[in-house]
Amino acid sequence: MIQVEHLTKRYGGFTALSDVNFNAEPGEILGFLGPNGAGKTTTMRILTGYMPPSEGTAHVAGFDVLKDSIDVRRHVGYLPETVPLYPDMTVRGYVRYIADLRSVPHAGDRVTEVLKTVGMYERRESLIRSISKGMRQRVGLAQALVHDPEVLILDEPTIGLDPHQTLEVRDLVRDLGKSHTVLFSTHILSEAEQVCDRVIIIDKGQIVAIDAPQTLRDRLQQGGRLFVRVAAQAEPKAVIKKLSGVAAVSSVEPFGDGYTITASAAADIRARLASTIISAGWDLLELRPLAMSLEDIFLELTTSTPQSSKEGKRRA
C-alpha cells in the first residue's frame, strides 16, 4: 500500500529526511515513532502529496506521489498534526464540505455514517468553535475517513487528549486498522506498542529500526538481565564479589536497593544465583528478569547511534 524508496527531503541546507525506505502492507497499522523534529511530519506530508520529495520515490496505493499527486490524494485520508478545522462551520457542515471536495457519492448518508463511527453524530449541529479538543480530534478523524480511503495517515492523533480520549482514539485506530492501511505517528512509546503491527523508529531523518514491537524488544534483549534484592544484612561489596563469581555472569551493578545482573549468554542463571545467595546465608527477597520496555529500546536507538553522532549538527 505504501512503498517508500530512498526518500530524501532537504529544506535549504538542512536535511530533514535522508534515504528513508519502508513499506506498508494492506491492513497493516504502522507506527511512526521518533522524537520531535525527527522527520515524521515531513514523511507524512510527502506521502499525502502536500510537498514533493527532494530525492527518491514514494508510492501510495500504487500511485507515485510526484507524478500522480491527485490520485494519491484521492486514496489517502490525512489528519495533520494541527487538526484543520473551520471554527465557524458546524460539525456536519464541515465534514460535508470535505466530502463534497472529495466528490464522495451519496455524501449526505456517508457523512452521517462517519459521524456515527467517530461518535460525533449527537453533536452534528454544534459549531466547531464550541466543541472540546477531544471532539475536534474526532471531527478531524471523520474528515480523514469520509471517503473511506485505502490509506490513512494520522499525524499524532492522540496529542493533547486526556487519558480517556486517548484510549478512545487508540481503539478507533485499531478498529480502522482492520480494514485500512494506517500510518500513524506518535512519540508516546506505549501507544505504538499497544496499537501497531510494526514500528518504525526514526531519528534525525533516518530510520534506525523497523520491526514488530515484540521483535524489537527481543532483539535488544539478548543476554538476559536480572534484578536481585537481598536482605540488608549482606555487605554490598561481598554480594557483588560473590555473584560475579557465578558462572555466565558478566556484570553485577548496584541498582536502587538491589543489583542488576547481566548474563553473558542466553543462559538461565536464576537457579544458580538463588542457590549461591542462600548458601552464603543471605535472605533472597527478590529475583526477577528485567524486561526492556520500548522506552529503553527507543532511548538506546536514538541517543548514541553511529549516524546520529556523525549527523550531530542536524536539528534535534
Add this chain to the structure above:
Amino acid sequence: MPKFLTIFRRELAAYFTSPIAYLVAFAVLLLTGLIFNNDLAQRNGHQSTDGTIVLSWFAFFTLFFAPLITMRLMAEENREGTIELLMTLPVNDSDIVIGKFLGAWAYYTIILAITGIYQVITVWLSPPDVGTIIAAYIGLWLYGGAALAVGILFSAITENQIVAGFLGLAAMLILWLADQVGTIVNNRTLAVLARTFSFQSHYVYSFALGLVRFDDIVFFVGVIAALLFTTTRVVESRRWR
C-alpha cells in the same frame, strides 16, 4: 459539481456567518447613503439628479473595504493550518484560489447590488441617463473584481490578516492614485505608462462617464487573471518550502 464551486459556496456562506462582513456592508451602505442623501438635498430643484455620484464614492470606498473582504481568504487558512488539508485534497491549487476569489466577488456584488436602491429612488424622482448608470455599474463590478484580486494576492503571502489587509490597502492606493504621477513627474512617457496601470483612469474617466470601452474591460479582466495566476503560484510555492 466542480471543486471551485464547492469552495465558492463555502466562502460565500462564510461571509454571512462572520460579523466583520456585516459591519463592512453596514459601513459602506451608511456612507453611501449619507452621500446620496446629501447630494439629493443639494440638487433639490436646482439640478437634475445624477445616479453616478454615489457610485464614484462607492469606487473610492472600495479601496478601503476590498482589502477588508479579502484579507482573511488565504491568510486564515495559512495560520490555522487548514491550507494543509486543502492542499492534500484532490483539488487543484487554482480551484482553491478561484473558488475563494469568486466567493469574495459574489459578496462584493451583493453589496454593490444593494446600492441599486439609490438608483430606484433617483429614477422615481426624475429619470436620469440610465445608460450612464448601467455603464458605471459594469465598470464598478469589474474594478471591484480587480481590487479583490489584489487583496487575495496579499492574503496568500502572509499568515497575518492585518498585514494582508494593510498591504492590500497600500497596493490599492498606489494603483488608484497612479494616474496622479503625471502631475508630479516631468516625463510624459513615464506618466502615460503609470496611467496605463491606474485603476482610477480605467474607471473614473470611462465607465463612470457612461463609456463601456473594450480596452478598459480587457484591462480589468486581464488584471484579475494575472493576479489570480500569481496567487495560485504563491499558494503552490508552499509545497516547495
